Amino acid sequence: MGERVASDVPSREIERHLLAAAEHLFMAMDECADLSGDARRVISDLQSRLLTKPMHPGRREEFFRETEERLKQSEKVIMDWEASRLMICELGEAERNGYLDAVVEIRRSIESLGKVDPFRIVKQKETFLRAERVLEMAMSRLEEEVKCILGRCKQTYEPRSMSFRSPADNLVFGESFSSVEDNPVDSPRREFEAVDLIRPDMIPVLKAIAKVMFDSDHGPEFCRAFIGARRDALHEYLAGLGMKQLSIEEILGLDWDVLSHEIRNWVRVMWIVTGFYLVSEQNLCNQVLAEFGEFASAAFLDISKLSNLTILNFSKAIVMSSHRPEKLFGVLNMYEVLADRIININALFSEEECSSIRIEFHDFLVVLGDYARATFSAFRNSIESDHSHKPFMKGGVHPLTSYxxxxxxxxxAYRATFDVLFRDEQVCFMCPSLVAEDMTEDEPTSPLDRHLQSILPVLEANLTEKSILLDQHALKHIFLMNNICYMVDKVKGSDDLRCCFGNExxxxxxxxxxxxxxxxLRVTWSCALMNLRESGYAPGSSAPKPRARAREKCRAFCLAFEEVYKLQTGWVIPNPQLRLELQIATSQKVITGYRAFLGMHKMDIDDKYIKYTADDLESLILDFFEGSNRSLPHANSRRRYPQHHLFTNWPAFSNAQKAENQRNFP
Structure with a gap:
């Protein structure tokens, strides 16, 4: 008996030292947030040796009673929580920690019961199985808690300072549209920071739940709940940004008005999603799952698949469609935003398992560039092949020219991007003779300059073909004059175009x-002015008397003027400066000759035979090129017209110029 007591003393002393060492070990583990692999292996080995060491029968019964008691307390916490149906995110920190501590205690009890000597009594086995059922119930509850936290506590954010507008919104052939100088494009903010996609106070809660579930061998269940909830949030966010989940077939079937809107929205979504949303998503995954190895990167990859699929599916459908010229600006916008975000995409998907995503985005950037080049070629070809058979009757600026x-x-506005895409592409001049005549190739030009210089000769050649459709020879020249003047005005009004084409x-x-x-002027008025010239008569012919001849010439001239007036008031010169200059030139040519004729025959023609005075005609010329046909009455209408006196009111023509013009006319 004495020998047994003596042997118990050192055992108790050893146990006391073991308990003290265990307390120090637990304190050290609490202070060390991240244990090394070696430390984890040592502690795990120690735990295994302690649990598998055969226990004294008395100590085994005592251990079982203690475990049973702790299990009952933890089980009560979990069952009470289950009955109340309260959610962790609705409670305070103390209640949350109490629940999680109870789950941890059950897990430890299961581990202890399972590693002690094989079950020797039925009650021990029943306790073990009961603890496993409670743990499974807790794991299911925690999985729901993860979904609840991520659903109720999510936060959405859209950078309001980012504005997106294409310089060529609603660009359609046949319509004038505002250029980039008229509608400046807001530059989107290029600096992005991660934002909180869920309430910051819930991050520690999620991490605690993750640790409990991973320690309980339920890490995949946690990831499933986490990824599912974040996928739903991303889907909701994309829908809020207006990004529709369309198939490639649906995208290809969209009308251009709808498709152009979707392209602009795609550019905006691309900026926001790759610029800050995925950065924030990756940050959330790292905050919650970083300590569990590769689960963080795997979860982020799984969550981001939806956005990547949506973005790439839409853009793939665009490059599968026809190369309509109006698509070029949208495609260039897409190319620019993707090229700008490639660095960010590389950083987001830097892991080896994400290499396929990086490669897909890089490959698609190349495809977008090829599509942009082909679309520009289609634009140039469309100018050459536009053979409209409907004559442009009023002679104004053709829609093709303005377009x-x-x-x-x-x-x-896309000079930098265009120069990158067309850096190595040779320019095909479709009208080399016109290029040689109009362009100066002494100075080196950028790819954009070279390609734009190849466009206008094609346009001018097409306009010359269209002028052939006009019946009146004079109208052909009005038409070409209007369109070339419009081209000049556009070039002069744009610093970029002026730099491209040059002053020469x-x-x-x-x-x-x-x-x-x-x-x-020559074609229109030569015949009318011939009536004011003196004409010779063959010998023996019966020439009219000078007075009658003068009256007949005056009458013929007025009739010719009326025919021109009736026709050319319906013609149009849109440029008011050009219209006034041509009216003045017409007045100088016509009125000068008419005044000279009337002055020469003032003794032969009475006032009653003069249908229009020179001042009348000068006023009537102001009706020319207004685009509304007018007719003049045949009765004497002298002095019924307001007097404008173009010669005296237009300072651009000097007396020397007037004299020079007068010498050119009869």
Missing amino acids: VMNYIKTLC WIRKQIAKYQQHATIY
């Missing part, structure tokens, strides 16, 4: 439309 000029003016091109084009104006 092309606004198109290339808008294209200048502008001077040559001005000379061209002035030449058309000169030809118009």
